[in-house]
Amino acid sequence: MICHDDYPTHVVALNVVEILVALALGVMIVGQFGPWAVMVYVAVGLVALTLSLAFGCTRCYYYGRVCGTALGKLTALIFEKRGKEEFGKSRSQTVAWTLTGVTLALPTAAGLLALSQGPTFSSLLVLTAFLGLVAAIVVTHSKLVCSHCREAREKRCTLGGLGSLRN
Numbered sequence: 558m559i560c561h562d563d564y565p566t567h568v569v570a571l572n573v574v575e576i577l578v579a580l581a582l583g584v585m586i587v588g589q590f591g592p593w594a595v596m597v598y599v600a601v602g603l604v605a606l607t608l609s610l611a612f613g614c615t616r617c618y619y620y621g622r623v624c625g626t627a628l629g630k631l632t633a634l635i636f637e638k639r640g641k642e643e644f645g646k647s648r649s650q651t652v653a654w655t656l657t658g659v660t661l662a663l664p665t666a667a668g669l670l671a672l673s674q675g676p677t678f679s680s681l682l683v684l685t686a687f688l689g690l691v692a693a694i695v696v697t698h699s700k701l702v703c704s705h706c707r708e709a710r711e712k713r714c715t716l717g718g719l720g721s722l723r724n
């Protein structure tokens with residue numbers, strides 16, 4: 558397993574573009590319920606990102622480095638470093654990653670609810686595009702990021718550990 562200390566630019570670019578497109582599709586899906594729903598979705602996403610940087614990335618090997626999403630570099634500009642040995646073990650990190658999972662799940666729930674209230678071609682299309690992209694992110698992230706990640710190799714990241722096993 559070859560680990561990257563700093564990820565190649567093309568991997569970071571692909572990851573960032575995928576995540577931004579997924580967030581944009583997410584806004585389109587929850588937007589079917591009005592601007593307040595978009596505000597809630599964006600607020601949950603921003604809180605999840607901030608907590609992940611503050612409690613996850615500060616404890617990560619990639620703090621101050623270019624990880625698969627480049628967030629390690631961003632984190633070092635904002636937050637102080639924390640103990641690397643705590644990575645994947647602290648409750649604050651579990652809360653942050655759970656909220657990140659909720660941010661990913663919200664558009665799926667909203668999309669299914671919109672379909673149950675009267676399916677339209679556009680609501681079906683945007684939900685299918687979102688789910689297809691999430692599936693693509695799972696594959697590319699595990700192949701291009703987790704399989705080269707030091708946290709995965711040192712078994713400190715459960716998700717990463719799964720992703721690296723597959724390769």
Ligand code: SF4
Pocket residue numbers: 613614617618619620624625626627628629630
């Ligand atoms: S690899 Fe994950 S936890 Fe580590 S700095 Fe990058 S985004 Fe944060």
